[in-house]
Amino acid sequence: MFLRVLLLCAASLYGYSINAADDKRPNILFCISDDQSWMHAGAYGCSWVNTPGFDRVAHDGLLFANAYTPNAKCAPSRACILTGRNTWQLEEACNHWPFFPRQFTSYVEVLARNGYHVGSTGKGWAPGIAKNTDGQPRQLTGRKYNSKTAQPPTKAISRNDYAGNFSAFLNDNDQQDPWCFWYGSTEPHRRYEYGTGVSVGGKSLDDIDQVPPFWPDNETIRNDMLDYALEIEHFDDHLVRMLTALEKRGQLHNTLVIVTADNGMPFPRVKGQEYEMSNHLPLAIMWPQQIAEPGRTINEFVSFIDYAPTIMEAAGLNWDDTGMAATPGKSLLPLFTSRQHNSPATEKQPLHRDFVVFGKERHDIGRPHDQGYPVRGIVRDGWLYVKNYETSRWPAGNPETGYLNCDGSPTKTEILNARRTGPDTAGYWKMSFGKRPAEEMYFVQDDPYCMRNLADSPIFLLEKEKLSEQLVATLTEQKDPRVLGDAGYFEKFPYADRKGNGFYEKFTAGQQVKAGWVNESDFEPAPITEE
Numbered sequence: 001m002f003l004r005v006l007l008l009c010a011a012s013l014y015g016y017s018i019n020a021a022d023d024k025r026p027n028i029l030f031c032i033s034d035d036q037s038w039m040h041a042g043a044y045g046c047s048w049v050n051t052p053g054f055d056r057v058a059h060d061g062l063l064f065a066n067a068y069t070p071n072a073k074c075a076p077s078r079a080c081i082l083t084g085r086n087t088w089q090l091e092e093a094c095n096h097w098p099f100f101p102r103q104f105t106s107y108v109e110v111l112a113r114n115g116y117h118v119g120s121t122g123k124g125w126a127p128g129i130a131k132n133t134d135g136q137p138r139q140l141t142g143r144k145y146n147s148k149t150a151q152p153p154t155k156a157i158s159r160n161d162y163a164g165n166f167s168a169f170l171n172d173n174d175q176q177d178p179w180c181f182w183y184g185s186t187e188p189h190r191r192y193e194y195g196t197g198v199s200v201g202g203k204s205l206d207d208i209d210q211v212p213p214f215w216p217d218n219e220t221i222r223n224d225m226l227d228y229a230l231e232i233e234h235f236d237d238h239l240v241r242m243l244t245a246l247e248k249r250g251q252l253h254n255t256l257v258i259v260t261a262d263n264g265m266p267f268p269r270v271k272g273q274e275y276e277m278s279n280h281l282p283l284a285i286m287w288p289q290q291i292a293e294p295g296r297t298i299n300e301f302v303s304f305i306d307y308a309p310t311i312m313e314a315a316g317l318n319w320d321d322t323g324m325a326a327t328p329g330k331s332l333l334p335l336f337t338s339r340q341h342n343s344p345a346t347e348k349q350p351l352h353r354d355f356v357v358f359g360k361e362r363h364d365i366g367r368p369h370d371q372g373y374p375v376r377g378i379v380r381d382g383w384l385y386v387k388n389y390e391t392s393r394w395p396a397g398n399p400e401t402g403y404l405n406c407d408g409s410p411t412k413t414e415i416l417n418a419r420r421t422g423p424d425t426a427g428y429w430k431m432s433f434g435k436r437p438a439e440e441m442y443f444v445q446d447d448p449y450c451m452r453n454l455a456d457s458p459i460f461l462l463e464k465e466k467l468s469e470q471l472v473a474t475l476t477e478q479k480d481p482r483v484l485g486d487a488g489y490f491e492k493f494p495y496a497d498r499k500g501n502g503f504y505e506k507f508t509a510g511q512q513v514k515a516g517w518v519n520e521s522d523f524e525p526a527p528i529t530e531e
Helices: 002-012 052-060 074-083 107-113 162-171 219-249 304-314 344-348 410-420 428-433 458-477 503-508
Strands: 027-033 062-064 117-122 179-184 255-261 283-286 296-298 355-360 375-380 383-388 439-443
Touching: 027 074, 027 219, 027 304, 052 219, 052 255, 052 283, 074 107, 074 304, 107 117, 107 179, 107 304, 117 162, 162 179, 162 219, 179 219, 219 255, 219 410, 255 304, 355 458, 375 458, 383 458, 410 428, 439 458
Parallel strands: 027 179, 027 255, 062 296, 117 179
Antiparallel strands: 062 283, 255 283, 355 375, 375 383, 383 439
16 A cells, blocks of 8 residues: 555656546557568558558657667567666677576566556567576566467468457456556568468569668569568557557557567668668657647657656656666657747757667677677767677678578578679678678668768768767766677677577587578588688
8 A cells, every 4th residue: 555655646746647546647558560670661651561550659649750779689679678778788688599687677577566557468578588586487578468369361470369468468457557568569570471462461562662772672572571561560450459449448548659669670681780770660659648749750869778768757657766777768758748839948958869879799699609799889960880899700690600690581592692693793692791891881861771881981081980989988978898898798698598509619510500590591501701
């Protein structure tokens, strides 16, 4: 009872009219697709992906034009969402397939301790292992609701009836507490059933207005892209059903709905890399009770570390009282109030962010001693600047181990074959799998596919120096071990998937080692020399 009183007092500080019998703190519906680049939704002008659910959230709420993850891979990106901390501030959770550090608390765990009914369906924080001190699994995203199933459109799509499981979660809320639900679709993650974008989705290869110029433009790759589109639409179909269910229950008005993705599309040079299509992600937010002038597009930068502070503030909780580690994240709630009026007050209101930082360490196995590929970067003023720390390493994993930081796919096979049957005069293999310079800089405002590296241009030297200095200053302030000089810090942590450890040593010893997320043909017969 005492905790309940404290919650009511805290929530009242944020303007909510609450009493013990009528808790008006908002519900939280967090929806995250698995591997979707930012531009692939109707609200962003994409004509070959149909997303009425996402588009409705944007229309009835806010569409964010510049949302970025600090790390473009599933587990580290989701760790940033749940904790409000950058990937280099999360110890082993900076890596893919880690043991989740016990000292870091998720916002869902906090809400559960503070009177919220919490649950999730599909993919939560993953892949990796998260356990309490007693060895029991932690519920980082809440109790699992996965029992309801349905026939999917293709054999490659999950049988999880996400929306049905959401309704089961709502039915279990007997006390009518405010609730927090994590909808984690496993779509559009690989693998796909080839050709179903056309045969099931009714799409045409000509629907795609542009194939990214770092891939060949042919029938195989267009089919692969349309299969990806079909799976985004499956995610969106369940979002539509969830919104409808909330309307029928009269709960949508006071529900904060956040719709995003964890990292870019599962194609070469995107997922697991640190380019514009890797880290720049879709984001739409609605909260009918609180958002002023819905339908606005927010152009200010947003980082994934901003989600947890937003949710905490919306729930009436002071971050310092949650027990969560200090965060550089910033609540998005001030953006819910319109800034369109040119009054003196709004003119003086500071920007939410005018830049974002990102980076990575170790993702999937496939380098000697399971080494990572460390990167740090910054986006500001239309520029993307990247620092590659270990340029002697292969960015997507070693060729002879299947380029394991790139999911197997028809597109990957096409690019590998472009080199094998060569000459690869267009440089497709080089762009996706070749070694990289120490610095890269792209004017993504005009070059969203990051095709023209201007890092060595004397014309932009001062701009590069400014970006580099701001990146280092920010990471130093945030105590990034790599920037502070401990280059091996993140590589000392073991993989939670024990089968992954020592992959390279087993491979070179002639032992048969297979990875389920790539094709057999991805493995080069022997180490190759950069061309």
